[in-house]
Structure formats: C-alpha cells, structure tokens
Amino acid sequence: MIDSKTNIEEINKYIKNHKKEPIKFNITWLNNDSKKRINYILEEILKKYNITKYTNDCIYIIMELIANAIKARYLHIITIRTLIERFPEFVSKIENNEYFDDYDIMSEYSNIIKDEESTSQLKEFIKLENKLIKDIDNNIEIDKNKYSKLLSCDYELKKKLEINLIIKLNKNNIEFEIVNDAPLTMISRTRIDSKRLTFKEYYSKNLIEKFFTEQLDNTESAGFGLALCDLRLFNQNLEPHNHLKIYDEDHKTHSKLILPIKKGFSLIDYNKY
Numbered sequence: 001m002i003d004s005k006t007n008i009e010e011i012n013k014y015i016k017n018h019k020k021e022p023i024k025f026n027i028t029w030l031n032n033d034s035k036k037r038i039n040y041i042l043e044e045i046l047k048k049y050n051i052t053k054y055t056n057d058c059i060y061i062i063m064e065l066i067a068n069a070i071k072a073r074y075l076h077i078i079t080i081r082t083l084i085e086r087f088p089e090f091v092s093k094i095e096n097n098e099y100f101d102d103y104d105i106m107s108e109y110s111n112i113i114k115d116e117e118s119t120s121q122l123k124e125f126i127k128l129e130n131k132l133i134k135d136i137d138n139n140i141e142i143d144k145n146k147y148s149k150l151l152s153c154d155y156e157l158k159k160k161l162e163i164n165l166i167i168k169l170n171k172n173n174i175e176f177e178i179v180n181d182a183p184l185t186m187i188s189r190t191r192i193d194s195k196r197l198t199f200k201e202y203y204s205k206n207l208i209e210k211f212f213t214e215q216l217d218n219t220e221s222a223g224f225g226l227a228l229c230d231l232r233l234f235n236q237n238l239e240p241h242n243h244l245k246i247y248d249e250d251h252k253t254h255s256k257l258i259l260p261i262k263k264g265f266s267l268i269d270y271n272k273y
Contacts, residue, residue, distance in 0.1 A: 001024050001025075001026050001164075002014050002037075003025060003026040003027070003028065003037075004031065004037055006037065008037075011041060015041070022168040023045075023166070024164055025038065025164065025165040025166075027162075027163040027164065028163075029132065030063075030066055038062065038066075038165065039059055041167070043055055043059075045167060046058060046174075049261055051174075051259060051261060054236065057235075058259065061229045061232060062257065064225045064229055065178040066163065068226075069178050069180035069182075069255065072180055072182040073161050073163065073180060073182050074122055074125040074153075075182070076182035076183070077125075077153045077161070078112075078118050078121045079112045079118065083108060087105075087108065090102075090104075090105050093105060109185065113187065114187065125149070125150070128147065131147075132147050161181040163179070163180050163181070164178070165178055166178075166179060172260060173261055174259050174261060175257070176256070177254060177256040178255040178256075179253070180252060180254075181252055182253055183251045183252065183253065184246070184247065189247075195215070195223025195224075195227065196227065198211070199211055199215070199230055200230070200241075202215070212224070212227070229244060230244065238260075242258070243257065244256070
C-alpha cells in the first residue's frame with residue numbers, strides 16, 4: 001500500500017514490482033501531496049500502456065470520484081452519530097457493524113441522509129477539512145483542538161474509515177477503482193442513476209447546456225459532477241454506463257472507471273515489469 005507520504009522513487013518501484021497484483025493507494029486527505037502522487041501514478045500507468053489520450057479525463061474523473069467518496073465518508077459519520085443520539089437501542093448493532101442488514105436502522109439511516117440538518121453538517125465538515133488541508137499544504141502543524149471534529153471521527157465510530165484507489169490490469173482494459181468504506185444507500189443509488197440517465201437523454205438530443213440549467217439542483221450527490229464525467233467519456237467515444245460503474249459491495253461504495261487498452265498491447269509486455 002502506498003499513500004501521500006510515499007516518495008516518487010518508491011512509487012515507481014511499487015508500480016514495477018506489482019505485475020498482475022493491483023496497485024493500491026490509500027487516501028486520507030486530498031491535499032497537494034496526495035493529488036501530485038495520484039496524478040503521477042495515473043500518468044505513468046496510462047503512459048506505460050500507450051493510452052495517454054485518456055490522461056486528462058482520467059485524472060478529472062478519478063478526482064471527482066475521490067471527492068464524492070470523501071463527502072460520503074463524512075455524511076456516513078454524521079448519520080451514524082445522529083442514529084446513536086436518536087436511537088440508543090441501535091448502538092450495539094452499530095458498534096458491532098451488524099446494522100447494514102437491519103431494515104429499521106437502515107430505514108432511519110436513509111431518512112437522516114435526506115435531512116437538511118445533515119446536509120448543513122456535511123458542508124461544515126468540508127469547510128473544516130479544506131482549512132486543514134490548507135494547513136497541511138503550508139506545513140503548519142495540525143491543531144488538534146481546532147480540528148478535533150475531524151480527527152475524532154474514527155475514534156467515535158470505533159473503525160477507521162478508508163478510501164482507496166485501486167488500479168488493476170485486465171486482458172483488455174485497466175480498472176481504476178475508488179473504494180469507500182461508507183455504504184451506498186438505495187436512495188443515493190437511485191438519485192445517481194436517475195441523474196445519469198437523464199443526462200444521457202439530454203446528450204443524445206444535443207441538449208447538454210439545457211441539462212445543466214434545467215436539471216441541476218442543490219442537493220448533495222445530485223449528479224452534477226458525474227454528468228461532467230459522463231460527458232468526458234462520451235467525448236472519448238466511450239459509453240459511460242459501461243466505463244463508469246458505481247455500486248455497493250460488502251457494504252462499501254465502489255466507483256470504477258474502466259479504460260480500454262489498445263489492441264496492440266499484450267499481457268506478455270506487461271509481465272516484463
């Protein structure tokens with residue numbers, strides 16, 4: 001596993017030494033160092049397999065997926081906190097991670113996600129994280145009191161929530177996957193699918209600008225960012241629903257970008273590294 005603290009030389013070795021094994025990058029904060037290393041990894045992978053035409057779009061999409069994962073992580077924390085406050089009887093199952101298949105708990109979970117109060121708290125978390133990242137980028141020592149709301153999250157949940165970028169090479173494509181420990185609820189999945197489908201309809205009618213003026217709303221995860229990702233895929237002659245998949249697996253959210261490898265590429269070449 002590599003992360004924002006791993007230097008470029010070590011990242012190069014990591015990429016070369018991992019033949020068929022996935023490349024994994026752990027994301028804690030999306031600060032400048034993390035962005036630089038993620039960009040470097042993506043650029044080098046696409047360069048190695050001769051598909052640099054996807055570089056700008058790949059970087060844009062992956063950064064959007066990571067940003068969505070960060071929001072989902074904080075919204076999950078907010079929701080769990082609220083559940084514990086409102087329903088003490090849920091605490092045991094929540095602490096033991098036994099609540100995902102409990103209808104009553106997950107029903108309340110979905111209701112809390114829709115609350116305006118939850119949206120407001122999420123915005124506060126993002127603002128606070130942006131300030132923290134600014135301090136990190138300026139080499140300012142983290143003030144534990146100032147950022148206690150962020151730093152206490154893992155402790156309160158008794159579980160470290162992770163976001164990972166996983167890159168896997170297959171026979172005909174490369175998969176860039178963002179795995180987020182927060183679950184994808186049915187209501188969030190429905191909202192995402194609906195917005196992407198609507199964008200596809202507007203795109204097919206050459207009404208892209210009209211989509212962003214008529215369909216955009218202010219709710220979190222409303223699909224604005226994903227619509228722009230889909231547009232980039234369309235512009236590369238790639239069907240978005242085949243090349244950008246968002247789904248839940250083992251109570252984690254998976255966002256997967258799939259890019260085709262040129263027919264001239266062979267796994268024999270890959271195994272040289």
